[in-house]
Amino acid sequence: MEMVERRTRKPTATRLTAGDWTAAALEAMARGGLAAVAVEPLAARLGATKGSFYWHFANRDALIEAALQRWETDHTDAVIALVEAEPDPLARLRTLIGTVIESTAIPGADAIELAMLATAGHPHVAAALARVTARRLAYTARLFEDLGLPPQEAGHRALVAVSAYLGHAQLAHATPGLVPGTPEQRRTYVDRLIGLVTGP
Amino acid sequence: MEMVERRTRKPTATRLTAGDWTAAALEAMARGGLAAVAVEPLAARLGATKGSFYWHFANRDALIEAALQRWETDHTDAVIALVEAEPDPLARLRTLIGTVIESTAIPGADAIELAMLATAGHPHVAAALARVTARRLAYTARLFEDLGLPPQEAGHRALVAVSAYLGHAQLAHATPGLVPGTPEQRRTYVDRLIGLVTGP
DNA sequence: ACACCTCCATACGGTGGCGTATGTTCTTCC
DNA sequence: GGAAGAACATACGCCACCGTATGGAGGTGT
Numbered sequence: 001m002e003m004v005e006r007r008t009r010k011p012t013a014t015r016l017t018a019g020d021w022t023a024a025a026l027e028a029m030a031r032g033g034l035a036a037v038a039v040e041p042l043a044a045r046l047g048a049t050k051g052s053f054y055w056h057f058a059n060r061d062a063l064i065e066a067a068l069q070r071w072e073t074d075h076t077d078a079v080i081a082l083v084e085a086e087p088d089p090l091a092r093l094r095t096l097i098g099t100v101i102e103s104t105a106i107p108g109a110d111a112i113e114l115a116m117l118a119t120a121g122h123p124h125v126a127a128a129l130a131r132v133t134a135r136r137l138a139y140t141a142r143l144f145e146d147l148g149l150p151p152q153e154a155g156h157r158a159l160v161a162v163s164a165y166l167g168h169a170q171l172a173h174a175t176p177g178l179v180p181g182t183p184e185q186r187r188t189y190v191d192r193l194i195g196l197v198t199g200p
Numbered sequence: 201m202e203m204v205e206r207r208t209r210k211p212t213a214t215r216l217t218a219g220d221w222t223a224a225a226l227e228a229m230a231r232g233g234l235a236a237v238a239v240e241p242l243a244a245r246l247g248a249t250k251g252s253f254y255w256h257f258a259n260r261d262a263l264i265e266a267a268l269q270r271w272e273t274d275h276t277d278a279v280i281a282l283v284e285a286e287p288d289p290l291a292r293l294r295t296l297i298g299t300v301i302e303s304t305a306i307p308g309a310d311a312i313e314l315a316m317l318a319t320a321g322h323p324h325v326a327a328a329l330a331r332v333t334a335r336r337l338a339y340t341a342r343l344f345e346d347l348g349l350p351p352q353e354a355g356h357r358a359l360v361a362v363s364a365y366l367g368h369a370q371l372a373h374a375t376p377g378l379v380p381g382t383p384e385q386r387r388t389y390v391d392r393l394i395g396l397v398t399g400p
Numbered sequence: 401a402c403a404c405c406t407c408c409a410t411a412c413g414g415t416g417g418c419g420t421a422t423g424t425t426c427t428t429c430c
Numbered sequence: 431g432g433a434a435g436a437a438c439a440t441a442c443g444c445c446a447c448c449g450t451a452t453g454g455a456g457g458t459g460t
Contacts, residue, residue, distance in 0.1 A: 014426085014437095014438095015426085015436095015437065015438080016437085016438090032321075033318075033321070035235070038416085038417060038418090039417075039418070039419090040416075040417060040418080041416090041417085048438075048439085049438070049439055049440075050418085050419080050439090050440095051437085051438050051439050051440075052437070052438050052439080054418095054419070054420080055436080055437060055438070056437090059418080059419070060417095060418070060419090117317075117318070117370050117374055118233075118317070118318030118319070119318070120370075120373055120374035121232075121233070126374060126375075129374050129375060130374070130375045130377070130378070133371065133374070133375045133378055134375070134378055137378055153392070156388075156389055156392040156393070157392075157396070159368075159371075159379070159380075159389065160364055160392075160393055160396055162367065162371070163363070163364045163365075163366075163367030163368045163370075163371060164360055164363045164364050164367055165363075165367065166363075166366065166367030166370050166371065167362065167363030167364055167365065167366030167367035167368075167370070168359075168363045168367075170317050170320075170363075170366045170367070170370070171333065171359075171362070171363060171366065173320055174317055174320035174326060174329050174330070174333070175326075175329060175330045175333045175334070177330070178330070178333055178334055178337055179359070180359075188356075189356055189359065192353070192356045192357075192360075193356070193360055196357070196360055196396050196397060196399055197396060199396055199399035199400065200399065200400070214408095214456090215406095215407065215408085215456090216407085216408090238446085238447060238448090239447075239448070239449085240446075240447060240448080241446090241447085248408075248409085249408070249409050249410075250408095250409090250410095250448085250449080251407085251408045251409050251410075252407070252408050252409080253408095254448095254449070254450080255406085255407060255408065256407090259448080259449070260447095260448070260449090
């Protein structure tokens with residue numbers, strides 16, 4: 001809600017790059033969804049005008065596409081890299097589930113993801129979402145296979161696990177009170193969830 | 201973009217009721233989300249004008265509130281009533297999970313629900329969603345308690361089950377190709393899901 | 401059959417966002 | 431240090447939607 005300071009933002013940064021716009025677009029998307037990725041509000045937030053934007057991008061859709069691509073590459077492999085550091089398959093699965101469930105408790109951590117799910121009707125969003133989800137499912141299924149499960153069984157459990165994460169993210173966002181609130185409650189819940197998806 | 205035919209729609213239906221507007225609002229919400237619940241498009245779709253709408257409702261928000269309330273009362277107890285017809289707790293759980301997962305395979309069946317999750321930021325939507333979700337969780341937890349599980353354990357499994365449903369609905373909507381496609385695949389998946397959430 | 405109330409159409413002003421056209425400043429490079 | 435181009439500002443027309451104001455068509459009772 002900054003009031004005046006229009007021309008006194010940063011000592012540098014009089015000029016903007018395309019990356020500044022995509023970053024602002026992702027930030028806006030995290031707060032207000034895809035609808036908040038609007039040229040003029042973004043320009044106001046960046047202390048610029050549309051004239052700048054339409055030099056860097058052809059139109060709003062081009063910005064959305066660029067922002068999604070950036071998110072996809074930046075964010076997708078982060079968790080996988082973290083998980084891959086664990087030694088054995090079971091520890092990797094624990095780390096994976098624990099990390100993603102814990103992320104739902106951090107306000108705004110999954111905001112972009114939820115915004116994308118909320119706008120799955122948009123072509124670019126649907127495409128990005130499909131790629132990321134496919135990779136997640138494949139990776140999770142591979143973890144179950146490493147645990148010794150046959151492919152179909154591993155696929156089913158991966159689907160349950162990913163669904164449980166997505167649903168949990170939804171619940172944590174839409175109805176925070178109905179989800180484990182304290183870190184300990186989350187820990188025991190995560191343990192129980194892991195126990196169920198790795199059950200006999 | 202209809203050109204003329206303004207007064208030649210249905211033989212009857214010259215006058216509209218508030219219920220007609222809420223029904224149209226829910227239909228629009230199922231197709232295009234909350235943003236599609238717009239007064240003028242709805243009026244055009246109903247063959248009327250805004251003059252009619254603003255006689256029945258104070259503003260757009262009042263329509264949204266009425267539509268949500270109608271959905272909440274109409275749709276909430278439907279599944280529960282169906283499930284409650286089953287004899288024993290395990291059969292109820294099977295029917296519940298089978299029904300809701302199967303509903304994700306029917307195109308547009310969960311559209312309103314997904315639209316609401318997509319717009320959980322809206323106050324009325326958040327409130328309706330919280331009420332419905334709370335009742336679902338409580339009911340599902342009660343099913344697990346009827347299976348002989350202690351309250352906390354039942355609550356955890358209910359959370360897993362509801363999350364798995366919500367996540368599955370998201371996946372089925374956003375990335376239909378990554379979810380069991382044929383009825384048989386769904387059946388075996390549902391069996392496996394039930395087996396996991398009812399596991400030891 | 402006439403006044404009345406209900407229900408609706410028409411017309412209007414306002415807002416917020418998109419995209420374009422054109423001028424303006426800053427940079428860079430010779 | 432001046433021209434060329436890059437990066438931006440300004441101003442405009444356009445569209446979609448919200449909400450209001452006002453008048454006019456229906457029924458309805460008496």
